[in-house]
Amino acid sequence: MPPNNSNESRKLENPNEFLVIPKWINEDYFRPIIEKDVKDFRSIKNFTPIAATQPGDNYTSVMVRVIVDIELKDSSEQQVSYILKTTLEMDKGGDLVAGMNLFPKEKQMYQVHIPNFVRLYKEAGVDIELAPKCVHIDESPEGITLVLEDLKQQNFENVDRLKGFDMEHMRRVIRKVAELHAASAVTYEQNGPYDEMYSRSLYSESNRHMFEGLGKMRHQQYIKAMREWPLPDVEEYIANLPSPTEFFDKGIKLNSVDENEFNCLNHGDLWCNNIMFSEDRTLFVDLQVGRWGSPAQDLWYMITTSPSLDIKVKEFDHFIQIYHTRLVECLKLLKYSKSIPTLREIHVMMIKYGDWGPITMSGVLVAVLMPSDKDSSINMMMAPGPEGDAFRYKTFINPYYVKAMVQLYPFFKNKGII
CATH class of the missing domain: 3.90.1200 (Aminoglycoside 3'-phosphotransferase; Chain: A, domain 2)
Structure with a gap:
């Protein structure tokens, strides 16, 4: 994945400020995913989850774009991003x-x-x-979560x-x-x-x-x-x-x-x-x-x-x-x-x-x-x-x-x- 400005994640506009991002979508959850996906990964420097879609663009799941600034084993830095897709809460349509x-x-x-x-x-x-490539699938009694490559990082658009x-x-x-x-x-x-x-x-x-x-x-x-x-x-x-x-x-x-x-x-x-x-x-x-x-x-x-x-x-x-x-x-x-x-x-x-x-x-x-x-x-x-x-x-x-x-x-x- 190509390196990017590590400050970019802080400048990204959240397309849906009303989306409540589950607390379990955090560094601890993503660390083993990135270790598997990125060669020579060492550590997470900055972790930013935001909504992946605007209100009305998706009705059947929670869609989160996760932007992560990481350090590699050679001390260089790189930014990676993923789309996490998971089930709605039961009282919100799940x-x-x-x-x-x-x-x-x-x-x-x-x-x-x-x-x-x-x-x-x-x-x-x-x-x-x-x-797109699916880099991680997680299944539990609460539901299924998929982590996909972020196509926007490859200049894909809708x-x-x-x-x-x-x-x-x-x-x-x-x-x-x-x-x-x-x-x-x-x-x-x-x-x-x-x-x-x-x-x-x-x-x-x-x-x-x-x-x-x-x-x-x-x-x-x-x-x-x-x-x-x-x-x-x-x-x-x-x-x-x-x-x-x-x-x-x-x-x-x-x-x-x-x-x-x-x-x-x-x-x-x-x-x-x-x-x-x-x-x-x-x-x-x-x-x-x-x-x-x-x-x-x-x-x-x-x-x-x-x-x-x-x-x-x-x-x-x-x-x-x-x-x-x-x-x-x-x-x-x-x-x-x-x-x-x-x-x-x-x-x-x-x-x-x-x-x-x-x-x-x-x-x-x-x-x-x-x-x-x-x-x-x-x-x-x-x-x-x-x-x-x-x-x-x-x-x-x-x-x-x-x-x-x-x-x-x-x-x-x-x-x-x-």
């Missing part, structure tokens, strides 16, 4: 997250699947990166989620998604089915009560907000709006996997903040909700959440073509022996599993397009009563979200999806 299997999935993705996918490409003669990807960034992301999908399909072919937890999405019967309860709390505020949008024929859309039970039933139905089609391990949470870019590298982060099934899930999720509005609908078919071209290249490179899907078959999948689009639009996109707000949290999203209603209504009339809805509702209607 109980909800624990029931979703997010951290066990991510642990296995970093320990097993991502290294295996990279190895497949290496054996085929190609170096392909998919995710694209502004409120602006979205331009065409060049979309091209890079789509190609990377195809690389992930291809390697995961070949792994399934070679090793058999993935762990059973990858057969489940957040839409499981065990979560029905929670999701329907949230749906009922937000339904009235959502309709109230819709009537303020400049959306032609808004009453027609309101009349056809699924009830919370119908909405959840659509999610349950999407869990079905047709083994006669091409399937893959989906990233499951593909939006701007979970993809990082340097000048010539593109990597995924946040590998918590992977799911085996149709690639349509990742494609709908990414296209619904992440391109800028000027290309989101206009370039839809082009996005699918870019994906298909790279998918075919990678499947052939990795010697996939089953039938390779045609471009037409991918388009058919997009319609067949089209409910992923409106589900993403009505759900996660609300949070994706909400400007940074100190009140943004999973607890506030689900809070009952007037305070929670006011926050939910605020997210539904957010101008960024409204502009997207005015574009997406007619798009989904014309596709026959709503």
Whole structure:
């Protein structure tokens, strides 16, 4: 890791002053991690933990950037930094997250699947990166903690989620998604089915009560907000709006996997903040909700959440073509022996599993397009009563979200999806 100004850590701005950093994230915890990660490490000179994300950029974990000034055995000094990701406290949404299997999935993705996918490409003669290096995983009765390399130290950045990807960034992301999908399909072919937890999405019967309860709390505020949008024929859309039970039933139905089609391990949470870019590298982060099934899930999720509005609908078919071209290249490179899907078959999948689009639009996109707000949290999203209603209504009339809805509702209607 390159040396940096040892005073830099003191100048770094904390992006979320409201985050309470657990006291156990300290020098004692990190010393053995650094000893293993940094050759010739001698001692810690300065230790600075700060929030890794702004309010509203992450809802399901505590994300801390740890900046450490260290001394090496030759008495030179160096600055290293890491991203620590750990579970929320139980009374701050941790109980909800624990029931979703997010951290066990991510642990296995970093320990097993991502290294295996990279190895497949290496054996085929190609170096392909998919995710940052995980330098430490800690599991205890309280939860799972991951320590990852800090990609910002290597000049990686996110694209502004409120602006979205331009065409060049979309091209890079789509190609990377195809690389992930291809390697995961070949792994399934070679090793058999993935762990059973990858057969489940957040839409499981065990979560029905929670999701329907949230749906009922937000339904009235959502309709109230819709009537303020400049959306032609808004009453027609309101009349056809699924009830919370119908909405959840659509999610349950999407869990079905047709083994006669091409399937893959989906990233499951593909939006701007979970993809990082340097000048010539593109990597995924946040590998918590992977799911085996149709690639349509990742494609709908990414296209619904992440391109800028000027290309989101206009370039839809082009996005699918870019994906298909790279998918075919990678499947052939990795010697996939089953039938390779045609471009037409991918388009058919997009319609067949089209409910992923409106589900993403009505759900996660609300949070994706909400400007940074100190009140943004999973607890506030689900809070009952007037305070929670006011926050939910605020997210539904957010101008960024409204502009997207005015574009997406007619798009989904014309596709026959709503």
